[in-house]
Amino acid sequence: MHRKADYTSVFSNPDEVLSYFNGRSALLATMHGKEQAIAPVLAEGLGLQVEVPKGFNTDVFGTFAGDVERPAPQVETAAFKAAACLGHFPDADLVLASEGAFYGHPESPFLTVNTEIVLLRERHSGLQVAGISSRTGTMAAxxxxxxxxxxxxxxxxxxxxxxxxxxxxxxxxxxxxxxxxxxxxxxxxxxxxxxxxxxxxxxxxxLRAHRNPMRMEHIAKAAQDLVRRLLALCPQCGHPDFVVKDFERGLPCELCRIPTRLPLKDILHCKHCGHRDAILYPKGETAYAGHCDWCNP
Ligand SMILES: [Zn+2]
Ligand SMILES: [Zn+2]
CATH class of the missing domain: 3.30.1490 (Dna Ligase; domain 1)
Known part of the structure; x- marks a missing residue:
């Protein structure tokens, strides 16, 4: 079913990632048709085939919960689902897990945020990468x-x-x-x-994926983010998922030059070897004075 691979956490370029996944299959345990969103993206982006096991009740992973507050525990839930799937299907080497949540926007509670996670896990190497997408355009009311x-x-x-x-x-x-x-x-x-x-x-x-096309589009976005992260290799160790994960505040105000709360630097981080890199001025060199506590308190 899957060819023997020699993954050692190291890829020297994105082409190696592509040939590593091309033609292999990954198991996705879903009862809600999520493969319709995920399979085309992974086939086009990685040459990876998505297979849905028959007669598997995903409710053993817990039913849809709308009360998860932040992406971090959601990634843990997806990782838990992936591990449970590996446990249930001893022949599978690659599995996918998808997890979604809807919650009030932390700064504008009248807005609903939908965060979707599509996580890939490989049994024999332990490789695990989560694609994440958050947005406020939802069909949730x-x-x-x-x-x-x-x-x-x-x-x-x-x-x-x-x-x-x-x-x-x-x-x-x-x-x-x-x-x-x-x-x-x-x-x-x-x-x-x-x-x-x-x-x-x-x-x-x-909010179940098969009855919410807007959510389905959003799951596809998370799958695209997974492809992007798998192809983003750490320059130090060659492990995937070397992407922007944090930022440093302090972009100077356009008028008074005092640091604002807007990002001065985006921080890329490798969780495998700890390597960090920064992108200075990710969104321009100065902040609009409207964001300045001094000019616009
Ligand atoms: Zn200012
Ligand atoms: Zn690294």
Whole structure:
């Protein structure tokens, strides 16, 4: 199934990475069609084939959680899924894990952020790299509605039925949940049944990947980031994932030259050997005075 490889954490150039992965296959345990987003990107970027195991219940990894706050624990969850997948499929050498979260923007809580992770792990070498993508453009919302008109308006704003909707009513212990609607009449008839019993119904977007095309596009972005990181080699040790991982604040204000909180340097970091490099002035040599605490307190 996979050819014997001689990975020693060292690639001397990106072409070696490409020939290392070309023609091999990686297992992706998903019940939500995520291979539709990931497979084309990895086939084009690395020549890697994605295989989805049949009859594998990914719920053993935990169901979708919307309460993860930062990318770091999300990468850990993806790593845990990848390790569980290796444990479950002893013949697989390469596995992929995908993990997503939706949460309030730390500085603008009314904005929803969607962070998607696509992680690749190789059993025999221990190579593990996570592609990450975060964005605020999401199809994630919820509303309490009590009329069919309000339901229709929400459905139209949320691009239903291209994006799935879920209806919920009642208290946690005995909540009624209806989903997997494919058209407006079926959504409306479920709503009419529920509103006969409950004063108002919560309608929310379905965040499962196969019912949320916007999320699916975003998973593809995370897969692109994975390809980018696999091809970004540390100049010191040849390990992949030598990319910008941090920054130093202090870009001078365009008017008064006092350092601002904007990035002065982007920091590239190799977690394999610890090598660091910096890109000075990643976004121009001065900061707009509007960002200066002195000129625009
Ligand atoms: Zn200033
Ligand atoms: Zn290194």
């Amino acid at each position: 919820s509303s309490d509605v009590s009329t069919v008109e309000a339901l229709r308006e929400f459905a139209s704003n949320m691009d239903f039925p291209r994006h799935g909707l879920i209806l919920k009513a009642g208290e946690a212990a005995e909540m009624t949940v209806r989903k997997d609607f494919t058209d407006l009449p079926s959504l409306e008839s479920a709503f009419s049944e529920m509103i006969a019993t409950y004063p108002s119904i919560t309608v929310e977007t379905d």
